[in-house]
Amino acid sequence: MRDYVKILRRQKANLEHLLAQSGIIDRAQRSRIDVNSAQAQIVVGVRRCGKSVLCRMALRQSGVPFGYIDFDDEPLRNVSADELDDVLKAAYVVYGPFRHLFLDEVQDVEAWQLFVNRLLREGMHLVITGSNSHLLSSELATHLTGRHIPIELTPFTFEEYRRFWGRSKPVLTEDDAEARRDYLQYAQQGGFPETFGHPDVNAYYKALYDSILVRDIMQRHEVRQIALFGNVAYTVMSNFACELSATKLANQLRVKSVNMVQNFISYMEEAYLVETVKLYGRKAWERTRLGKGYAVDMGLANLFTGYTAGDNRRGRILENIVFLQLRNKRRELDFEIYFYKDRRHEIDFLCERRGRIMKLVQVAYEIVDPRTRERELSALFEMGDEFKCEDLLLVTDHDNETVERDGRKVRIVDIVTWLLEAAAERMPDDYFANGRVATEGTKR
Secondary structure, eight states: OOOHHHHHHHHHHHHHHHHTOSOOOOOGGGGGOOTTOSSEEEEEOSTTSSHHHHHHHHHHHHTOOEEEEETTSGGGTTOOGGGHHHHHHHHHHHHOSOSEEEEESOTTSTTHHHHHHHHHHTTOEEEEEESOGGGGTHHHHHHOTTSEEEEEOOSOOHHHHHHHTTOOOOOSHHHHHHHHHHHHHHHHHOSOGGGTTOSOHHHHHHHHHHHIIIIIIIHHHTOOOHHHHHHHHHHHHHTTTEEOOHHHHHHHTTOSOHHHHHHHHHHHHHTTSEEEEEEOOSSGGGGOSOOEEEESOHHHHHHHHOOOTTSTTHHHHHHHHHHHHHHHHHHHHTOEEEEEEOSSOEEEEEEEETTEEEEEEEEOSOOOSHHHHHHHHHHHHHHHHHHTOOOEEEEESSOOEEEEETTEEEEEEEHHHHHHHHTTOOOOTTHHHHOOBTTTTOOO
């Protein structure tokens, strides 16, 4: 029988060491964790994005005594349902009496949902982390309906990255230059906090990627076509910010089963490696098709394609970073992200909130070519008019101006300025008073 007391004592020592480290910054999601709630607080996101640190900070700052069990620790990875009570008893031995319990990376523990449900009924306050979005779907819907609060965490945003290094918001020309240097580094290295100052970032990302593929996908879903899955994953990751088609990918890889390819992509989404943005349609069924795929972090994506600031991927890098910022604000501001395309125009990001189009965003690395400039602007003006949307934005690498036509304005803004502004963006109080339903007054 495993010595759970010894295991948890070692985990406690590691926890105290980590909490004593400097350089840990506060993140917006911490304020959403209510450690005294009767509902389980479940923080999910890609592996190593900072979920554990966030939860430790929330519990430590609350001042409540709490127990901690890390199921990502190798001796506990294969704990059975029958052993969970023994692990809990060991936690009481190590931490003494507590009514707050932190369960780290619990998703692969057998029957964890039943264990959590029982603890909630007994009045335990639970903070839980997991690296699989399935925690937020069928497993939770089945066992914890109405008894959990989901909180998504991502790798660092650009604003968090700068704050980690002690930067302030740029106010002078020389500060702007510093912010620009930071952005180029961020676009290359990404936002996984453990890479900051790491001696070999590529080796870190390779180990992380292999861990996600093996532990969060292959083992969980019992993938047997290992080589095929590896090829699908590589193709999807290296073609970030591009439209995904399971049929085309199956043909490219000479795979007979399109459904298998579709399943592999969904496994990657569950593990937060990628996220697909659906094509916008005014009816729900029109939004079910596989859309454009974006990598969870540029540093991880660059592992597959390399990074050269001036190569032909620079537009896709810019677009992926814009998506990551929008995604980070999505839950806070309560909106959904789509892309739009018809026979005449394409909009990179359409942000919809409760049936209203709140923002249209185009991304272009540069608009020096008059044809490129007109294509991007005309798409925003015409679709802004059709959707009755006032917030029209064109994000570029370095341009800043406002263009007005027929009473509508498009703001052209450089990526560094936009990322720092978007981090603090809030929904206007009068949005719903002035907003229009997306399907009203269209020209179709």
